[in-house]
Amino acid sequence: MTIRKLFGADPASPPPPIALRRTGAHLAVLRRDARLELKAAARAARIPPDQLLRAERGESLLSHWKRMRLLREYQATDQQREALNILLRTINTTGADWTDDGRAHRRRQTAIAAPAQVHRIWATTQLPSLLRTAPYARAVARLGTGYDERDLAAVGEHAQDFTAGRAGRAELLLDETVIRQATGSRAVMAGQLAHLLQLQDRGLTEVRVLPLAVGLIPHPQVVQLDYGPNQGRLAYAELDFCTIYHSRPNELDTFATRFEDVWTKDALTPDRSQDLVAAAIQGHHAGWWNT
Numbered sequence: 001m002t003i004r005k006l007f008g009a010d011p012a013s014p015p016p017p018i019a020l021r022r023t024g025a026h027l028a029v030l031r032r033d034a035r036l037e038l039k040a041a042a043r044a045a046r047i048p049p050d051q052l053l054r055a056e057r058g059e060s061l062l063s064h065w066k067r068m069r070l071l072r073e074y075q076a077t078d079q080q081r082e083a084l085n086i087l088l089r090t091i092n093t094t095g096a097d098w099t100d101d102g103r104a105h106r107r108r109q110t111a112i113a114a115p116a117q118v119h120r121i122w123a124t125t126q127l128p129s130l131l132r133t134a135p136y137a138r139a140v141a142r143l144g145t146g147y148d149e150r151d152l153a154a155v156g157e158h159a160q161d162f163t164a165g166r167a168g169r170a171e172l173l174l175d176e177t178v179i180r181q182a183t184g185s186r187a188v189m190a191g192q193l194a195h196l197l198q199l200q201d202r203g204l205t206e207v208r209v210l211p212l213a214v215g216l217i218p219h220p221q222v223v224q225l226d227y228g229p230n231q232g233r234l235a236y237a238e239l240d241f242c243t244i245y246h247s248r249p250n251e252l253d254t255f256a257t258r259f260e261d262v263w264t265k266d267a268l269t270p271d272r273s274q275d276l277v278a279a280a281i282q283g284h285h286a287g288w289w290n291t
Contacts, residue, residue: 021058026084027070028056034074045069112234112245114158116225119170120259123178124221127192130162130170131199136192139184162204170205172196173263174273176212179280190284193277200274208267209276217262224255 031041038056042049047066054060062070071081113119113130121128126140134156161167182189199205210217224235235246235255246252268276 020061023061023084024056024058027062027067030071030074030076030080030084031056036073041070041073044073112236113223113225114161114167115227117168117228118226119168120173120224120226120256121170122173122222122259122262124175125178126183126221127174127178127196128170128172128221128223130159130167131172131196131205132159133188133192133195135188136184139188142184163199165202165204169203170199171263172205172207173210173259173267174207175210176276179209179277182284186284186287190281193281193284197274197277197281200270206270207273207277208263208270209273210262210267211276214266217266222255224252224259 031038034041036044038052039049041047042052045052045066046069047062051060051062051066052070055062067084071084076084119128119130121130127136129137132140137156137159158167162170179189179193183192196205196207200207220237222235222237224233226233233247233252235252237244237246246255267273
């Protein structure tokens, strides 16, 4: 399946207004959540109604102060404000083709990843949804990362397909800090890491740990999807309240080069990585593993 078939458009020529339209749609959702008609919201925020209408349609961008007045009238939460800020930054981010925001982006993200043959993942904060056990997935959801029951069901189904060998394979570059933190509980984390080793034993996942001794290598949590020969590639960066997608060849090549460099030069070998993960499992069970 090609990227064009997945999205109904050629991502090699991304439409710049998409992020703007997403931003407008987010503003419209906030207004409806506040139970305000467009004219009433515009009047309260001292904005011409036609200007607010164009902004919600993604045809124009409101000034900072007008957005602040709207958010105040909408009684927007800190999370909603942060989601909007992420979208606004995306509009001016070179290489970002489009974003998904709100709860729906988790299920869309799962649908996008399902046909991939190879998942190259740089995990810097949590283990990726593709490789999660159900208890670990629920523990992550309790951290307030925007998951609901439908998200968990969609992600869980994809993870089950992967575990059954029906959803490609994964190359996981895993920061040591991720295996040290007891997400959920020590028992949940130990079970998750054991699942990871089982996937590696079955040849579905190759894990290489980036040890603390290497030092800090700042990098967002990124997944690159390879759909097979002549089928295209896609990468996305996972943030708490939105996912930013990249499909431009130069952006994908930059990530692939960076990933391969750290994968081969800085990360532990598969055997040493397996030993470290096994030690983490024992440590979490025994309660002496540092967190």
